[in-house]
Each structure stands twice: as structure tokens, then as C-alpha cells.
Amino acid sequence: MTVSVRIDQASVEATDLPLMSVRSVSKFYGQRIGCADVDFDIWPGEVLAIVGESGSGKTTLLNCISTRLTPTAGTVSYRMRDGEMRDLYGLGEAERRLLLRTDWGFVHQNPADGLRMTVSAGANVGERLMAVGDRHYGKIRATATDWLGRVEIDADRIDDQPRAFSGGMRQRLQIARNLVTAPRLVFMDEPTGGLDVSVQARLLDLLRGLVHDLGLAVIIVTHDLAVARLLSHRMMVMKDGRVIEHGLTDRLLDDPQAPYTQLLVSSILQV
Amino acid sequence: MNAHTQVSNYNFAYLDEQTKRMIRRAILKAIAVPGYQVPFASREMPMPYGWGTGGVQVTASILGPDDVLKVIDQGADDTTNAVSIRKFFQKVAGVETTTSTEDATIIQTRHRIPEAPLQEDQILVYQVPIPEPLRFLEPRETETRKMHALEEYGLMHVKLYEDIAKNGHIATTYAYPVKVEGRYVMDPSPTPKFDNPKMHMSPALQLFGAGREKRIYAVPPHTEVISLDFEDHPFEVQRFDKPCALCGAEQVYLDEVVLDDRGGRMFVCSDTHHCESRQAAGHRGEMSGEVLS
Amino acid sequence: MYVAVKGGEAAIDNAHRLLADRRRGDRSVPALTLDQITEQLAIGVDRVMSEGSLYDRRLAALAMKQARGDLIEAIFLVRAYRTTLPRFGHSEPVDTGAMLIERRVSACYKDLPGGQLLGPTFDYTHRLLDEDLEGDPQVETGLQRGGIQEPVMRVADILDQEGLIEDDGAIDPALEPGDINQTPTEFPMSRAMRLQSLSRGDEGFLLALGYSTQRGYARSHPFVGEIRIGEVDVDVFMPELGFAVPVGRIQVTECQMVNQFKGSAKAPPQFTRGYGLVFGQSERKAMAMSLCDRALRAEELGEDLVAPPQDQEFVLSHCDNVQATGFVEHLKLPHYVDFQAELGLVRTMRAEYEQCTGEAVLETREAAE
Numbered sequence: 001m002t003v004s005v006r007i008d009q010a011s012v013e014a015t016d017l018p019l020m021s022v023r024s025v026s027k028f029y030g031q032r033i034g035c036a037d038v039d040f041d042i043w044p045g046e047v048l049a050i051v052g053e054s055g056s057g058k059t060t061l062l063n064c065i066s067t068r069l070t071p072t073a074g075t076v077s078y079r080m081r082d083g084e085m086r087d088l089y090g091l092g093e094a095e096r097r098l099l100l101r102t103d104w105g106f107v108h109q110n111p112a113d114g115l116r117m118t119v120s121a122g123a124n125v126g127e128r129l130m131a132v133g134d135r136h137y138g139k140i141r142a143t144a145t146d147w148l149g150r151v152e153i154d155a156d157r158i159d160d161q162p163r164a165f166s167g168g169m170r171q172r173l174q175i176a177r178n179l180v181t182a183p184r185l186v187f188m189d190e191p192t193g194g195l196d197v198s199v200q201a202r203l204l205d206l207l208r209g210l211v212h213d214l215g216l217a218v219i220i221v222t223h224d225l226a227v228a229r230l231l232s233h234r235m236m237v238m239k240d241g242r243v244i245e246h247g248l249t250d251r252l253l254d255d256p257q258a259p260y261t262q263l264l265v266s267s268i269l270q271v
Numbered sequence: 272m273n274a275h276t277q278v279s280n281y282n283f284a285y286l287d288e289q290t291k292r293m294i295r296r297a298i299l300k301a302i303a304v305p306g307y308q309v310p311f312a313s314r315e316m317p318m319p320y321g322w323g324t325g326g327v328q329v330t331a332s333i334l335g336p337d338d339v340l341k342v343i344d345q346g347a348d349d350t351t352n353a354v355s356i357r358k359f360f361q362k363v364a365g366v367e368t369t370t371s372t373e374d375a376t377i378i379q380t381r382h383r384i385p386e387a388p389l390q391e392d393q394i395l396v397y398q399v400p401i402p403e404p405l406r407f408l409e410p411r412e413t414e415t416r417k418m419h420a421l422e423e424y425g426l427m428h429v430k431l432y433e434d435i436a437k438n439g440h441i442a443t444t445y446a447y448p449v450k451v452e453g454r455y456v457m458d459p460s461p462t463p464k465f466d467n468p469k470m471h472m473s474p475a476l477q478l479f480g481a482g483r484e485k486r487i488y489a490v491p492p493h494t495e496v497i498s499l500d501f502e503d504h505p506f507e508v509q510r511f512d513k514p515c516a517l518c519g520a521e522q523v524y525l526d527e528v529v530l531d532d533r534g535g536r537m538f539v540c541s542d543t544h545h546c547e548s549r550q551a552a553g554h555r556g557e558m559s560g561e562v563l564s
Numbered sequence: 565m566y567v568a569v570k571g572g573e574a575a576i577d578n579a580h581r582l583l584a585d586r587r588r589g590d591r592s593v594p595a596l597t598l599d600q601i602t603e604q605l606a607i608g609v610d611r612v613m614s615e616g617s618l619y620d621r622r623l624a625a626l627a628m629k630q631a632r633g634d635l636i637e638a639i640f641l642v643r644a645y646r647t648t649l650p651r652f653g654h655s656e657p658v659d660t661g662a663m664l665i666e667r668r669v670s671a672c673y674k675d676l677p678g679g680q681l682l683g684p685t686f687d688y689t690h691r692l693l694d695e696d697l698e699g700d701p702q703v704e705t706g707l708q709r710g711g712i713q714e715p716v717m718r719v720a721d722i723l724d725q726e727g728l729i730e731d732d733g734a735i736d737p738a739l740e741p742g743d744i745n746q747t748p749t750e751f752p753m754s755r756a757m758r759l760q761s762l763s764r765g766d767e768g769f770l771l772a773l774g775y776s777t778q779r780g781y782a783r784s785h786p787f788v789g790e791i792r793i794g795e796v797d798v799d800v801f802m803p804e805l806g807f808a809v810p811v812g813r814i815q816v817t818e819c820q821m822v823n824q825f826k827g828s829a830k831a832p833p834q835f836t837r838g839y840g841l842v843f844g845q846s847e848r849k850a851m852a853m854s855l856c857d858r859a860l861r862a863e864e865l866g867e868d869l870v871a872p873p874q875d876q877e878f879v880l881s882h883c884d885n886v887q888a889t890g891f892v893e894h895l896k897l898p899h900y901v902d903f904q905a906e907l908g909l910v911r912t913m914r915a916e917y918e919q920c921t922g923e924a925v926l927e928t929r930e931a932a933e
Contacts, residue, residue, distance in 0.1 A: 093417075093421065094420075094421045097421055097423065101425075116429070117868075118868050119429055119433050120433060120436055120437075122432070122436055123429045123432045123433050123436065126429070126432055127425055127426070127429050128425070130425045130428040130429060130432065131423065131424075131425025131426075132425075135428070135500075135501055135502050136501060136502045136503055137432065137435055137501040137502075137503050137504050138503045140432065141436075158436075159436050159437070281692075316691075317690045317691030317692050318690065318691060319691075322687075345674070347674075350674075351682065351687070351688050352687075352688065354688070355687075355688035355690070358690075359690050362690070401778075401779070406779070406780045407780050407783055410779065410780035410781055437826070442826075526674050527673070527674075528673070528674055528675050528676075529673050529675070529676040529677065529722055530677075531677055532677050532717050532721075532722070534725055534726075
């Protein structure tokens with residue numbers, strides 16, 4: 001089925017080596033700072049939350065490390081499936097695109113940005129498989145059905161277009177579409193933004209389960225500390241384009257060091 | 272009209288030699304990279320864009336005084352546009368023309384491949400309206416060229432997948448996409464998919480000209496041309512329930528002819544030369560005695 | 565020495581005088597007659613009638629002469645005249661099925677009842693300049709199919725017999741057709757009103773939009789079901805008489821575009837129609853119109869709105885060339901006052917910018933020291 005891209009993960013999943021290393025990444029828009037001097041590593045199977053208010057530079061950072069935006073300075077290197085560490089901006093376009101549609105996932109805040117709204121749910125999930133060479137309709141469909149089940153979408157909706165889906169269903173479909181090629185790293189940009197509270201809770205629950213079962217590494221951008229607390233192992237707090245605090249999620253939320261983080265935590269997590 | 276003195280102002284086969292050389296270079300490149308769309312500086316032609324200007328430019332560039340030209344449209348030699356293009360080359364190149372597939376050295380076609388198998392010394396020139404097979408999935412040229420360059424053809428199969436999911440089978444009937452020599456996905460021009468297998472390993476050289484879109488592409492002789500499909504939903508061609516009503520031919524592509532306003536219809540060969548030569552050889556269909564109203 | 569601008573009135577008078585002079589051109593060349601224009605530039609005349617929304621060849625010819633061959637200017641003249649005419653009422657729908665056809669072609673069927681009739685078309689001419697036309701060569705009389713002219717069935721009706729094409733839509737006798745001249749533009753616009761707008765819309769604009777649908781921006785898989793050109797009766801219902809009477813005949817071009825349609829939640833799979841009807845012989849316009857009409861039906865048919873030709877507001881607000889030329893050309897009118905305000909603003913911003921960068925340069929220099 002998807003064997004062509006499912007390379008033996010055990011061999012490269014040496015957890016003592018980072019999956020991605022970000023060094024001194026900065027992005028300037030003219031004189032304005034998008035983000036500045038960001039350093040971090042992420043290890044396989046780890047969930048890192050980048051939190052901050054809107055305008056803090058978290059989405060700029062996410063775009064810089066996912067090749068959607070070229071940083072002004074700094075390096076981003078990624079451990080390919082063969083174990084070699086490669087500079088993302090030294091990759092050819094073909095390699096970069098292959099990475100984007102096999103080894104990575106990107107979950108957009110607005111599902112319409114990540115889905116093909118005019119093709120069926122089945123084809124949305126199957127597209128990545130076809131892109132890497134699957135040519136058996138029945139098998140593609142079976143895999144799509146399986147994935148719809150895993151994201152709690154009824155199998156009889158497989159031929160419906162996402163336009164006919166609720167916001168929560170669209171978001172779950174987007175997740176299935178991204179995970180079908182068993183990526184090792186998934187970027188998420190406010191995946192629960194724009195959803196009702198009850199729908200958010202269900203989606204978070206589902207995401208937590210999938211991330212755990214699949215051993216995914218996730219970099220998630222959110223302004224919602226509750227989302228960060230539920231999903232992430234580590235957190236980075238950003239303000240004005242800079243990282244002002246970085247640490248294990250539990251530690252950071254229980255014992256924030258930076259005054260700004262203290263303010264954030266006290267204002268949001270009172271309940 | 273004093274056609275002769277007028278036409279003497281134009282070069283052999285209308286185009287000037289510089290232009291022909293430019294087009295021949297594009298053709299050579301196209302042959303070297305089968306299925307790849309080579310941009311070329313398409314010229315204004317004395318017929319409108321969309322009426323075969325690409326095919327006419329290709330034909331004009333490869334035509335020599337000794338060539339024998341056949342022009343078909345929808346398979347027929349007598350359709351207005353085929354007549355018009357044939358007359359054009361008679362006038363501007365003075366070459367011999369024919370309706371016989373076997374006797375032609377160059378066959379310019381719109382929408383069909385002749386039924387009679389082509390030979391090694393023949394060239395089939397297709398008129399192409401939209402050369403880009405990905406166009407209706409992605410309208411932007413910058414993006415489709417990148418998709419070809421990176422061999423990103425997943426989207427093409429998404430379309431076929433949708434066809435099967437909706438209709439139980441692939442619902443593309445003409446301009447059915449093919450993969451050439453295992454590399455480029457190519458639009459065979461709006462020929463019915465019935466004709467796709469004829470392109471595969473054809474001994475003839477196949478050239479495609481798109482004038483308005485300024486592209487030339489080619490399938491060299493003996494080249495693999497595979498229609499896209501799924502392993503469990505293989506490519507299939509159209510079948511007709513009946514043979515040709517005039518010559519009784521089976522396994523040929525048929526045109527529907529409306530006979531009256533009460534729903535009367537008959538089916539006849541779209542390849543008129545094929546039909547006529549069969550009738551001349553004594554083959555008969557169920558309505559071959561009747562006169563067409 | 566500086567002289568303030570004055571004397572606009574005299575300048576305008578002089579400009580008009582010069583315009584009239586240039587329009588007439590060399591006096592030793594005979595002046596054009598309206599007959600020459602209607603007879604020999606007939607397709608231009610038809611375009612002016614069509615987009616001028618007034619069926620009168622003589623007035624259209626006059627407008628063309630007056631406009632020095634600038635067709636949009638001529639259309640403008642006709643429109644400006646038309647608006648002064650009283651409105652008596654509206655005609656019954658013209659029956660194009662009963663048309664006495666001069667040309668009729670279908671791309672869907674090779675042969676069909678009534679046959680393909682090429683008529684006076686440029687289609688298969690080779691676009692080679694004919695030097696003979698520098699003079700006035702003898703021209704043979706055209707050959708036309710003999711016999712009695714009788715109505716020829718419409719191709720859409722052939723498909724209709726099998727139920728493969730959508731209904732033409734029954735006309736509600738109580739429904740008053742809208743009139744875009746009488747009603748302010750409001751969106752969404754009914755199809756009848758849209759067709760009126762398209763019929764008088766700019767040929768070039770509709771052509772480009774129709775073309776874009778062929779190239780993938782709201783693709784509609786069109787086939788020319790039929791194009792027919794010929795004369796039809798115009799009937800007007802007379803309340804005093806209790807029935808409709810013919811008030812005249814007009815030449816029209818009709819295009820029925822047949823479009824593939826896979827079906828949607830709102831409609832079964834079937835062929836759908838795009839419709840074009842214009843005054844005179846104007847096939848390009850009728851075809852472009854039918855492509856645009858079909859694209860504008862996207863919402864009605866439950867299709868995705870993905871491209872400008874499907875956007876009512878975009879198409880209908882911009883298709884009128886009299887409006888478009890007016891607004892584009894108005895940019896040459898004086899805008900001194902607004903421009904002066906902008907000038908002040910840019911000067912202020914410029915000063916701020918220079919001050920700012922000046923400081924920045926200074927800062928770097930200090931840092932370097």
C-alpha cells in the first residue's frame with residue numbers, strides 16, 4: 001500500500017538525535033521584525049507548542065521552518081529518512097516538494113486552505129498516495145476509508161465533498177489527508193481556531209490520540225494555552241518576534257519565569 | 272481573382288524560411304524530448320486561432336514539393352475546415368493532395384487518427400487547441416510547467432479517481448491523457464479515446480501543433496504511449512453496438528447522423544476514406560443502398 | 565511669461581471645428597454615403613445596432629460616419645439617441661424556430677434535418693489580402709439554395725426529444741420581462757435581465773471572458789449546438805385587438821451553446837444551455853454571449869464559483885462599453901484638486917521618510933565608529 005514511503009522508522013528514530021534543528025532564524029519585513037534569532041531542536045515523537053498573541057511572530061516562524069517562507073537569516077536542518085541531516089534551503093525544489101507531501105504534514109487553521117474543496121473526501125485523502133505512485137483504485141479507497149474511520153468520519157461520507165462537511169469534520173479530514181503517508185513531522189497552525197468549544201475539545205482529544213499512537217513530531221502554533229497544555233511536551237513563548245521563554249510545558253505553566261509569561265498564564269489559566 | 276500573381280508574393284507553403292527554421296528547431300526539440308511541450312514563436316496565420324493554426328504551421332514547416340498531403344477533420348476529408356486547409360496548401364505550396372491515407376506522406380488531422388495503420392514514412396500532424404493536459408486541474412501555466420518538471424502528476428489521478436467514485440468508471444471520453452515514454456503526461460488533442468491505442472508504438476512520426484497556445488510537441492516513431500488508468504480500472508476504448516451502416520465496418524469509430532425529426536438515426540464511419548475504400552471493395556452495411564436525405 | 569489657463573470655451577469650439585475637418589478629411593475624396601456604409605460595412609453597422617440597442621441600420625451608419633469609424637463612439641451616439649425615444653411596450657418573444665435562415669451550422673451533428681447551411685461566412689476564407697479590392701471588381705451574384713424556404717428545426721429540440729438537455733423553461737404569461745433601461749441595476753439579476761445586458765455588452769469584453777472559460781477559468785465544456793442567422797418577425801400584443809400583430813422583421817444571430825454537465829445536488833446529469841441572441845449578423849458576439857450566459861448560471865446549477873466569468877457583478881457591471889469607455893476616459897478630465905491633495909500628502913510622507921532614513925544612516929555610522 002503505502003510501503004513506498006514507509007521506510008523503516010526504527011532505524012532513524014534514534015531519539016538522541018534531533019529531527020529538526022533551527023539555528024538563529026530571523027525574518028525581517030523591511031525594518032519590521034517578523035521573528036528574530038530563534039533557536040530550537042525538535043526530537044522524533046515530540047510535540048512543541050509555540051504560543052503567543054497574534055503578531056508575536058509565531059506564524060512567521062512556522063512558515064520559515066516549513067519552507068513556506070524564506071528566512072532572512074539562520075539555518076533550518078532536517079534529518080531525512082536516510083538519517084542524513086540536510087539544510088532545508090539547500091534542497092532542490094523537487095526534494096522539498098516531495099518532503100512536503102510525504103514526510104511532512106501541514107494543518108492549516110482554515111481547512112479550505114489545506115483541502116481540495118471540490119473533490120470528494122476520499123480523493124482528498126487519496127491524493128498523497130496517488131502523488132507517490134499508488135495506482136490501485138480499490139486499495140487507495142480502502143486506505144481512505146480506514147483513515148476516515150480514524151478521524152471519526154463515517155465511511156458513507158467518502159464520496160461527499162468537504163463543502164458539505166461541518167467545520168470540525170473538515171478539520172478532521174484535513175488531518176487525515178496529511179497523515180495518510182505516515183509523515184514524521186506535522187506543522188499545525190491554530191488547528192482548533194474558528195471551531196466551537198465542544199468541537200475543539202473533541203478535535204483535541206482525537207489529535208492527542210493520533211499523535212501518541214503514530215509517534216508524530218508536531219510543531220503547533222496556538223494562542224490558546226489550554227491547547228498547548230493538552231497536546232504539547234514543550235513550549236516556546238514568543239513576543240515581538242522573539243522567544244522569551246522556553247521549557248517543558250508543565251514546568252512553564254506551573255512556574256513561569258518571564259514576567260510576560262506570568263501575565264499570560266495568570267490571565268488565561270485562572271479557570 | 273488573379274490568385275497566381277497575388278500568391279507569388281508569398282513563400283512556398285506561406286511561411287518565410289526563417290520562421291520555418293524556427294519551427295523546425297522546435298519540432299526537433301520536441302522529438303528529442305517526447306511528450307514535452309516546446310514553446311515556439313507561433314505566427315499569425317491567415318485563418319483564425321483555434322482553427323488549426325498550430326497544425327498548419329507545423330505542416331508548412333515540414334512540407335516539401337514532393338510531399339503528398341491529406342487533411343482530415345473529424346476523420347473526414349470533406350468537412351469544411353479540412354477542405355479549406357487542403358485548398359490553402361494547394362494554393363500556397365502547389366503540392367499534390369490526396370484523400371487516401373495510404374498515399375499521403377503528411378496527414379494533418381483534427382480530432383481523429385485514421386483507421387488504416389500508419390507507416391514509417393508518414394507524418395501525422397495534429398491540430399491542438401489546449402496542449403496542457405493539466406490545464407483544467409490547474410489554470411496557471413507557471414504552476415503546470417513546474418508540475419511537469421517535477422513529474423507531479425498525482426492530481427491527474429485524483430481526477431480519474433473522482434470519475435470512478437462518481438460514475439463507477441473513468442468518464443473522460445476524448446482528450447484522454449497519456450504518458451509518453453514513461454515521463455511526460457501529454458494531451459493527445461481532442462481525439463476520442465478510441466484512437467489512443469493507435470498512438471502507442473506507431474511507426475509514423477506524430478507532431479502536435481498548438482498555434483494560439485504557442486506549443487509544439489511530438490511522439491517519435493515506436494514510442495510508448497500509455498493511457499492513464501488504475502490497475503483495477505484499466506483503460507478501455509469506446510465500443511459501438513452496430514457496424515457502420517454504409518460499409519459494415521466493425522471496430523471503427525462511428526458518427527451519429529440524424530435522419531429526421533422523429534428520432535431516426537444512423538451510424539457511419541467517421542473516417543470517410545476508410546468507409547469509401549471498404550465500399551469500393553464490396554463491403555456493405557444495412558443502409559448502404561439508401562440515399563442520404 | 566506665464567499665462568494662466570483661460571478661454572476653455574474657445575478652445576472647445578476650435579477643437580470641434582478641427583474634429584469636423586479631420587472627419588471629412590481630404591475634400592477632393594468623395595464623402596461617404598450612408599448607403600455605402602450600410603451596404604459595404606454591414607457587419608460594423610450590425611455591431612453598432614446591437615451594442616447601441618437600437619435596430620436601425622441607417623442611424624447606425626450615420627453614427628459610424630460621425631464617429632470617424634470609432635465603433636464604441638458610434639454605439640455611444642446611438643445609445644444617446646435611443647434614450648430619447650418613447651417606450652411603447654415590449655414585443656412577444658421572437659420565434660427563432662420560425663426563422664428564415666441564411667446561415668445555420670451545428671458542431672454537434674455532422675448532418676441533420678435542414679442541413680448545414682454555411683451562408684455568407686468568413687470562416688473558410690484564407691486571410692490573404694485581396695489586392696483586387698483596391699478597385700471595384702465585378703462580383704458574381706451569390707448562389708443560394710433553391711426551393712421554398714421553410715422553418716428548420718432547432719438543434720436543441722433534437723436533444724430535447726431524448727430529454728438529454730435541460731428544459732428551455734416555460735414562459736410565465738403573467739411575467740413582465742424586465743428592462744435594463746427602466747430598472748436600476750440590482751444583484752442578483754434575473755436571467756432575462758442578464759441576457760439583455762450581455763446582448764448589448766461589449767463584444768471584446770465578452771469574447772475575452774468567454775475565451776477564459778475555454779481556458780479553464782470556469783470551464784463549461786461547450787459545443788455549438790447551433791448558430792443561426794436570419795430574419796424573424798417581431799410581434800406586439802395589442803390590447804385593443806386582443807392579439808399580437810407583426811410590427812416588422814429584424815435580422816438576428818442566435819447561438820445555442822450546449823454544455824456538458826455532470827449534475828449536481830440541484831439538477832440531474834444532462835446537457836445545459838448557454839444562450840446568445842444579437843441584432844444583425846454577429847456570430848462572434850452571439851457565441852461569446854452564450855459562453856458568458858452559461859458561466860453566469862453557475863450558482864443556479866450548483867457549480868463552484870471560481871472565476872470572474874461566473875461573477876454576475878463582475879461581468880454585468882463591466883460589460884457595457886459606453887459605461888466603460890466613459891469611466892476610463894474620464895481620467896483625462898481635470899483632477900487638479902484631488903491631485904493637489906495627493907501631492908501634499910506624498911511630500912509630507914517623503915519628508916518623514918528622509919528624516920527617518922537619515923537618522924538610521926547616522927545610527928549605523930555611530931555604531932561602526
